[in-house]
Amino acid sequence: MDPRYAIDDTSRIITPAMLVFSELLDENLQQMIEIAGDPTRLRPHCKTHKTREVVQRQIQLGILKHKAATFAEAEMLADAGAPDVFLAYNLVGPNIARAVRFVEQFPNVAFSVTADHVLPICNLGQAMDSTGSSIGVLLDIDAGQHRTGLPVGDKAKDLYRLIIETAGVEPQGLHVYDGHQHQRSREERRVAVLSEWEKVQQFRQDLEAEGWPVPRIVAGGTGSFPIYAEMDDPAIECSPGTCVYNDAGYSEAFPDLVFPPAALLLTRVISRPTVDRVTLDLGYKAVAADQPAGQRLVFPELPDAEEVLQNEEHLVLSTSEADRFQPGDELLAIPRHVCPTSALHKQVWVIQNGRLSDRWDIASRDRWLTI
Numbered sequence: 001m002d003p004r005y006a007i008d009d010t011s012r013i014i015t016p017a018m019l020v021f022s023e024l025l026d027e028n029l030q031q032m033i034e035i036a037g038d039p040t041r042l043r044p045h046c047k048t049h050k051t052r053e054v055v056q057r058q059i060q061l062g063i064l065k066h067k068a069a070t071f072a073e074a075e076m077l078a079d080a081g082a083p084d085v086f087l088a089y090n091l092v093g094p095n096i097a098r099a100v101r102f103v104e105q106f107p108n109v110a111f112s113v114t115a116d117h118v119l120p121i122c123n124l125g126q127a128m129d130s131t132g133s134s135i136g137v138l139l140d141i142d143a144g145q146h147r148t149g150l151p152v153g154d155k156a157k158d159l160y161r162l163i164i165e166t167a168g169v170e171p172q173g174l175h176v177y178d179g180h181q182h183q184r185s186r187e188e189r190r191v192a193v194l195s196e197w198e199k200v201q202q203f204r205q206d207l208e209a210e211g212w213p214v215p216r217i218v219a220g221g222t223g224s225f226p227i228y229a230e231m232d233d234p235a236i237e238c239s240p241g242t243c244v245y246n247d248a249g250y251s252e253a254f255p256d257l258v259f260p261p262a263a264l265l266l267t268r269v270i271s272r273p274t275v276d277r278v279t280l281d282l283g284y285k286a287v288a289a290d291q292p293a294g295q296r297l298v299f300p301e302l303p304d305a306e307e308v309l310q311n312e313e314h315l316v317l318s319t320s321e322a323d324r325f326q327p328g329d330e331l332l333a334i335p336r337h338v339c340p341t342s343a344l345h346k347q348v349w350v351i352q353n354g355r356l357s358d359r360w361d362i363a364s365r366d367r368w369l370t371i
């Protein structure tokens with residue numbers, strides 16, 4: 001096993017467990033800053049770790065702007081001391097009132113959200129204005145993923161005008177997430193990202209020609225932020241998420257980005273049902289099941305392992321090395337998708353200098369905290 005993942009004593013670790021290797025986490029944070037050029041150019045997404053202690057490490061490194069997808073994440077960020085929180089999510093239903101409560105509860109946090117439709121902008125404006133407060137809104141642009149947002153053009157421009165004219169909301173720029181850009185080659189990715197970016201640039205110039213402010217453009221994830229980071233544009237804020245822990249999926253998808261996996265799963269053998277099978281306590285309640293069955297994990301110490309059956313609390317591996325294992329033996333596994341995996345764990349077990357040093361709550365895995 002890679003010596004960076006050595007642990008001197010695992011006897012207190014209840015499996016299946018998510019472990020965070022402190023030095024590797026620091027290495028990834030440092031590398032993220034190096035790629036961005038400066039911590040002030042970053043607005044990392046907390047969805048990967050959902051953990052106060054990770055946010056506090058980022059703040060210590062000078063990363064003050066943060067991004068979230070849920071109110072629980074936004075609240076966790078504010079609790080951890082983040083002075084600037086962007087909830088990159090379109091608010092509907094009770095989330096409109098939650099925005100008002102958030103602003104009341106955290107008056108010193110710069111808070112902003114996304115919008116891509118008239119209705120939430122009007123509802124949000126009304127709710128904020130009636131309490132004498134206001135909220136920043138970034139217009140969500142569809143840069144080709146077709147998940148949320150508007151394509152650049154007249155409709156998007158009309159909506160930006162509405163944000164400007166509506167009391168209780170303030171225009172704060174554009175949100176451009178391009179998580180569909182998964183080209184393996186950095187050069188091909190760059191061409192695809194830049195082709196969308198040119199349209200966004202044109203659109204931004206149209207807005208500015210009207211005299212409208214476009215103070216920031218929050219752009220990119222792990223695969224594309226190095227491309228935005230190369231641009232000399234103070235409005236750009238890079239918003240990677242996954243690279244903080246990284247996972248087997250992104251290690252395979254982006255060979256140009258070498259972030260070591262910093263969060264692994266510790267599992268124990270619970271049975272040896274046949275000569276070539278090893279059964280682990282690593283069911284899909286402990287690792288994200290958004291990946292196809294059979295492809296949810298990588299076992300660095302057991303490269304020929306095939307995931308032949310997974311239930312809620314069981315994972316059956318087929319391996320030519322099955323006879324080396326007996327109940328209680330341990331294995332480390334790299335999740336293929338770490339972000340939804342962390343949502344399945346109450347805490348991470350922190351390994352520092354090869355020793356269990358702490359446990360951190362994965363505080364915002366829940367849908368709500370207090371707001």
Ligand SMILES: Cc1ncc(COP(=O)(O)O)c(C=O)c1O
Pocket residue numbers: 045067088177179220221222223239240241242243
């Ligand atoms: C809106 C938004 N921004 C940023 C990110 C971070 O991207 P990545 O996980 O590729 O680093 C995500 C990931 O899902 C996202 O949905």
